[in-house]
Amino acid sequence: MAVQPIRLFGDPILRTPAQEVVDFDKELRKLVADLTETMRDAPGSGLAAPQIGVSLRVFTWWVDDELGHLCNPSLDLSEETQDGEEGCLSIPDLAFDTRRARRVVAKGFDMHGEPVTIEGSDLLARAIQHETDHLDGVLFIDRLDAATRKEAMKAIREAEWFGEPAPTVKVSPHSISAKWL
Ligand code: ZN
DSSP states (O other): OOOOOOOOTTOGGGGSOOBOOOOOSHHHHHHHHHHHHHHHHTTOSEEEGGGGTOOBSEEEEEETTEEEEEEEEEEEEOSSEEEEEEEETTEEEEEEEEEEESEEEEEEEOTTSOEEEEEEEHHHHHHHHHHHHHHTTOOGGGGSOHHHHHHHHHHHHHSTTTTSOTTSOOOOOOOSOTTBO
């Protein structure tokens, strides 16, 4: 296992829809291990493969001290929503109130290719939605209303990490907080 550099906003891989996992092999298990290690090191509550430069439909989460991963997710969202602060490890130091579904049922596969169903609410539901968005090339700032998104883009352009060549940027460690995904 190894901590990988986290790709930052501006890296085209974050805007590229990721490919379905087809081979549930040793390489995939190494990817899940690297994602888990990198997420815990950040620390974050979730991390998707494109964030470490791998365009595959895989993500991990670390919520309420439980670690998990999911490949090829498909989501069923509750109509009830939640509002809360959300941030992204690929957009360091910026967090905004983001509306998400309160509960989610996520179907997919584990790293051995076994079908799994994950049911989550609150932060786990938020993490699963945020990470699944990453697999579609969608970032949480896309979910903000127009005025907040404009504010976010301004803050990103002014951020000292923005425009630096990834992955040589050393991102300062985040405080331990649940909202980094
Ligand atoms: Zn993110």
